[in-house]
Amino acid sequence: MTLRHSSALGLALPRRRFLQAASLLALPTIGSRLNHAIGQTPDLPTLPEITLDRSEPGLAVGRIVAAPARVRIDGRMVQTIAYNGVFPGPVLRLREGETLRLTFENRLDHTSNLHFHGLSIPPTGRADNIWIQVPAGESFEYEFTVPPGNAGVHWYHPHIHGATARDMFAGLAGPILIEGPRDFEDDLDCDDRLLVLKDVTLEGDRIQPHRATEWSVGKEGDWLLVNGVKRPVWRAQRSLQRLRFVNASNARYWRLRLGNDRPFHVIAHDGRYLEHAQAAQEILLVPGGRAEVLVELDGADPLQLIYLPTARRGMAFTAPQPIATLLPPPTPTPIRLPSQLVSFERFQPELATVERDVVLSLFNICSQFMDPERVDIRAALGSREIWRLRNVDVMDHPFHLHTWHYQVLDINGKPPAYAAQHDMFNVREGAVVRIGIHFTEHVGRTLYHCHFTEHSDRGMMAILQVT
Numbered sequence: 233m234t235l236r237h238s239s240a241l242g243l244a245l246p247r248r249r250f251l252q253a254a255s256l257l258a259l260p261t262i263g264s265r266l267n268h269a270i271g272q273t274p275d276l277p278t279l280p281e282i283t284l285d286r287s288e289p290g291l292a293v294g295r296i297v298a299a300p301a302r303v304r305i306d307g308r309m310v311q312t313i314a315y316n317g318v319f320p321g322p323v324l325r326l327r328e329g330e331t332l333r334l335t336f337e338n339r340l341d342h343t344s345n346l347h348f349h350g351l352s353i354p355p356t357g358r359a360d361n362i363w364i365q366v367p368a369g370e371s372f373e374y375e376f377t378v379p380p381g382n383a384g385v386h387w388y389h390p391h392i393h394g395a396t397a398r399d400m401f402a403g404l405a406g407p408i409l410i411e412g413p414r415d416f417e418d419d420l421d422c423d424d425r426l427l428v429l430k431d432v433t434l435e436g437d438r439i440q441p442h443r444a445t446e447w448s449v450g451k452e453g454d455w456l457l458v459n460g461v462k463r464p465v466w467r468a469q470r471s472l473q474r475l476r477f478v479n480a481s482n483a484r485y486w487r488l489r490l491g492n493d494r495p496f497h498v499i500a501h502d503g504r505y506l507e508h509a510q511a512a513q514e515i516l517l518v519p520g521g522r523a524e525v526l527v528e529l530d531g532a533d534p535l536q537l538i539y540l541p542t543a544r545r546g547m548a549f550t551a552p553q554p555i556a557t558l559l560p561p562p563t564p565t566p567i568r569l570p571s572q573l574v575s576f577e578r579f580q581p582e583l584a585t586v587e588r589d590v591v592l593s594l595f596n597i598c599s600q601f602m603d604p605e606r607v608d609i610r611a612a613l614g615s616r617e618i619w620r621l622r623n624v625d626v627m628d629h630p631f632h633l634h635t636w637h638y639q640v641l642d643i644n645g646k647p648p649a650y651a652a653q654h655d656m657f658n659v660r661e662g663a664v665v666r667i668g669i670h671f672t673e674h675v676g677r678t679l680y681h682c683h684f685t686e687h688s689d690r691g692m693m694a695i696l697q698v699t
């Protein structure tokens with residue numbers, strides 16, 4: 233069942249207001265200046281995929297190699313480390329119900345591993361087990377089955393305590409795309425683009441290493457890259473665009489809006505569909521966060537995707553700027569927005585058996601630095617818990633829980649605008665965010681942490697054991 237977009241929205245704003253907003257942001261206005269700019273910008277690259285052998289039904293077999301590599305970043309050759317020699321990392325595309333057997337080959341000069349961020353798979357064995365450490369020169373075979381309900385956008389990166397920030401900033405991160413039986417493609421008649429957001433700073437032909445001052449605020453790069461290039465442009469084939477974002481940055485918040493005051497229609501957060509599409513003027517992707525949106529190109533003008541700064545610790549370091557441009561299709565196609573997406577079990581606070589504080593402060597959680605020998609929270613399989621995420625710091629911290637998605641119950645006492653499932657959520661400075669977690673399915677030791685990788689590396693991480 234679908235809604236005509238015109239009746240669902242009615243949000244188009246007068247052109248005058250767009251031009252005012254555009255001039256405030258010092259953006260190129262539509263017309264000749266933009267056409268000129270387009271002439272100098274690259275096409276949006278489609279990211280390569282990890283080759284998977286599917287000769288045995290239900291099984292996908294592949295290989296991923298972490299190694300020093302010379303990669304192309306926005307047209308420049310850069311010496312860094314990369315997965316399968318590409319930047320950002322290649323797409324791991326799987327189907328729900330499929331078993332992945334992935335050989336991870338570590339050709340780095342130090343220990344590494346893989347974290348499958350967002351997948352609801354065991355934190356043990358050969359699955360999303362971040363306790364596995366693969367020494368330099370050795371290999372490890374990961375293997376897990378993708379359960380139903382995981383269709384969406386996730387990502388992978390190393391998870392070695394103390395070394396994640398360095399390796400991720402250098403380029404070790406890539407997207408995971410899970411296909412499901414109902415991805416809405418047939419209903420939507422849209423173009424589908426995967427957009428990996430990653431910032432970087434170069435020093436000569438190298439990626440700049442961390443500086444001492446960058447551990448407290450987190451390292452942000454000077455170049456805002458979409459699929460590895462600055463300000464790409466793409467020509468749509470259909471009027472409806474499905475954009476799937478992954479924030480693979482260490483510490484940059486990507487707050488996005490569209491030019492011309494056009495709305496996004498948010499259909500998923502963190503690899504989980506919403507119940508209904510939600511119109512939004514802005515979306516915020518914290519480090520590690522994902523979102524899927526629908527965008528309408530129902531005019532003749534190009535549409536810009538605009539980065540907005542986020543004030544953290546009272547400062548915003550980067551000016552508003554366009555980061556990509558969508559050109560309308562040669563021939564318009566019908567735009568239909570879905571009225572209903574999925575239904576999911578709402579967290580019922582009255583069924584929670586435990587409510588506890590998780591206090592966030594710089595480099596620690598509940599005043600404790602990460603200790604791999606200590607279990608910080610023990611929970612029972614099948615139980616429901618409420619965690620009060622209390623940020624007592626003077627800066628925001630993006631909160632990540634491995635293995636389970638959670639639902640936000642309230643933010644400083646106020647319920648969120650709509651129900652959603654998250655594995656990342658921004659806890660603003662001084663804020664209290666209550667989340668509900670239902671510990672279904674998996675047992676074992678797993679992690680919760682700040683996803684500024686600089687913070688988690690320095691100790692802002694803790695261990696959850698579910699038995």
Ligand SMILES: [Cu+2]
Pocket residue numbers: 628629630682683684687688692
């Ligand atoms: Cu933090």
